[in-house]
Amino acid sequence: MAEVSSATVSRALTSPERVSEATRERITAAVVETGYTVNQMARSLRLRAAKTILIAIPNIGNPFYSTILDAVVQDAAERGYGVLVANRLGGDPTLGLKDYFYSNRADGLLLFDATLNLEALQDLPLVRGNRPLVLSCDDIPDAPLDLVMTDNRDAADTATRHLIELGHKRIGTVRSRTTPNVVSERHSGFERALKRANLLIRQDWIWQGDHTIGGGIVAAESWLALNERPTAMFCGNDETAIGFISRLRQAGIDCPRDVSVVGFDDIAVAQHLSPALTTMRQPRYYMGKVATALLLDILEGPTAERTPTRRILKSELIIRASTASPRDFN
Template structure:
């Protein structure tokens, strides 16, 4: 005769974690009120006993949170502002609130997200950071946790997660080709952070465009960067040290492009007279910098709206959980004053 397994209870979790049921409840409803080690023990006990997220929710209250959690790598980065605004507007229109988790310098970020979700403070997770450990995220989305998850901005390769992103590789190729079409043959690339999937795709677009124009990738023209103005400023000093300098630079984002141009100005060079520069993102400052920055415009508001819409659809209709769904949005070349035709004197 087949043995029927007893449905795990909060008491089972408490026994497994060697804490009281009150502590388990606090760890689920107000994780900030218990120590990190206790939260970890309770999370592990939930996994071992099979006590599910839905059971935890029912034991605490008989309703959903009607809230989504948005997790991003660095809230200080202005790139995310219009995305967050679009997410909040779409969520509000659908009757949901929004929580924001800033993962910048967070210890064990995946564990932090699990704590949020097991506390039942949010019904689903919108992740804007592709650097998190894949196995930890898979634990979060699989039973017994079964957290609805949508990844946006940065794709996590081979994850099988629902994803909304922009065409980083093909847009980077278009950006590089724009410089080549202006007559530039010595084209450099200001990189993004090492290991970052977006930076990797933009480098791939750059390296794809050069051979198609009969140009070779020069390792000395790959400038180290980190998606910030400081790294762009530092790259300008490296640029000045080169015996043969590029006449144009494709930067992996607008912030590093602006830092690079600021650094060149310190050395008496101006754009576009001495160098052409194209960025990526079209931040608000790009149109108002001197010179106004040519860039690839990501549809950030549309990305935020569609990502929030996808997540809420999943929450409200189990059929949407089948997939995975993957949406790729096109970026647009915005030509301003930082790129120009190569002067004849520099074309040799």
């Protein structure tokens, strides 16, 4: 219809500056009249690039990840990339992720799920001599991977120190999810703060969480069953803290009068709870932007092996109404 070759149409759509204005106008009119769109699958097969990145997250229902995902989708789109989301893959999840690459459906991976076997992912096809993978969850010591994460250990230390400075000496925790890859950085920070203050780390005041409201409820049941209870709790994330506080309220236990609680993440609902939740604010949106930019730079950068980048972002203590000085328990 435009009376030009398919190659000229391709140039007009991808590099319009290489085609004369009159030809562009003729092609644009033909595109409008025919309703033509680029066959992205065919283009990907020809270029051997999907122009798509994959983000793997453990729980898309957790509002912590929705904020990150929003940043990833927006920034990827601005650079011409689509985003696929892998959430709780069944079977062997590492095989599922690698299938995206070997079937040419994704060019790179943003990994926000530390429960996966990273060793099995380190044989992903190289792009320009580099691994097209950015890790953004718990640190994996000595792994030659690009990393964007927050200062989990220091942030947990800060949260615990806040409770200590309020006068609490009996402090427990619902620890973050542990994985085969790492020891929870947040739990390490919690223990570091207690040791520095010469406070006892009691194993019966440590509960294993799973980053869910339900996990917080289970921990609260155990807390209620204790004869001697902590007067303050550091929870591995906000959803855990929400479940913990809600179950105690059902049992007539007031926060912070009877127990102070600190969360982690500062999800949107944290400030609207009763009591409003004291928590560590992670720069989630910025984390998503930095991780996306790093991955796309790997995909589009020079053809040369590079040293992996490590970006550690700072968290901020947000003090609200769920923490206070302990009552006199003598």
